[in-house]
Amino acid sequence: MIAKIKCIIVDDEPLARDVLEGYAKQIDQLEVVAxxxxxxxxxxxxxxxQIDLVFLDIKMPKINGLELLESLNPAPLVVFTTAYREFAIKAFELDAIDYLLKPISLSRFMKTVAKANKYLNGANGQGSSESVQETSNPNPASEEPELLYIKAQRKIVKLDLTDISYLESLNDKVIIHTSKSQIQTTQRIGYLAEKLPxxxxxxxxxxxxxxxDKVTAFNSIMVEVDGKELPIGRNYRSHALDVLQKKSS
Known part of the structure; x- marks a missing residue:
């Protein structure tokens, strides 16, 4: 059973709060904490x-939603709910997973919750092996990126995907291990997983x-990359071993 997503709703308009709370209460997987x-x-x-997801308005008195998100480290998943289109680019620069324009329909709200569930399953490893496999299906080659752009040390860093050996989530950061160096980013590993082919x-x-292609050995509990043994988690084992075995045959 997948744990409930603990969320809060933040909006200075009473009607907007009521609408979002009403939607959230119709979705069993959501638990409105505040x-x-x-x-x-x-x-x-x-x-x-412990909050998993925030539905966050942008234009609020004293501290706006963008400023609130910038103050959080680490931050939960954030969905901006606003009547203003002009903040969308800034919102996604801050790693918001969605941007909902008011008035928000129930169907659009439900799509956002499904997206949040996908991110949280990837980030926390709580999803079933079936859901892990679903997010690991190969993309068409024509859609595969050759470069990855990440935020690191207050700048955008361009990485050649062929240089990457593995990514490691550690506390509130992700360390990207390459053939030349280690690069740290505060972007979530679940978010980065969506960007990789x-x-x-x-x-x-x-x-x-x-x-x-950096894996030099593996068994049922680990993979070896760059001479280091990295664990295979229980929720990822079935699909990971299937892919690794096919790759080695």
Whole structure:
């Protein structure tokens, strides 16, 4: 059974709060921990409780939604809910997983919850092996990126995908191990997994993604990359071993 997604709703408009809370209560997987009228109130909940997802308005008095997200490290998944289109680019630069324009329909809200569930399953390793496999299907070759752009040390860094050996999630950061160096980013491993071509990279554990052609050995509990043994997590084992075995045959 997949754990409920603990969420908070942050909006200075009472009607907007009521609409979102009403939608959330119709979705069994969501647990509304708090409904907040401003960013300061929300910040208190985020500091003292384990929150998975925030539905966050942008234009609010004193501290707006963008400023609140920038103050959080690490941050939960954030969905911006706003009447203004002009903040979308900034929102996605801050790794928001979605941007909902008011008025928000129930069907659009449900799509966002499904996306959040996908991110959380990938990030926490709580999904079934079936859901892991679904997100690991190969992309068509024509759609595969050759480069990965990440945020690191307050700048955008361009990485050649062939240089990457593996990615390691550690506390509130991800370390990208390449043939030349180690690069740290605060972007989530689940977010990065979505950006990598699935027929060259595979999630083997909640904390590890490896490049398939860098694997030099494996068994039922580990893969060896660059002379290091990296674990294969239980929820990823069936699919990971299937892919690794096919790759080695």
């Amino acid at each position: 409904v907040c009228a401003n960013a300061v109130e929300a910040f208190g909940h985020l500091q003292n409780e 699935k027929n060259h990279f595979i999630r083997t554990h909640r904390s590890f993604i490896v490049r398939l």
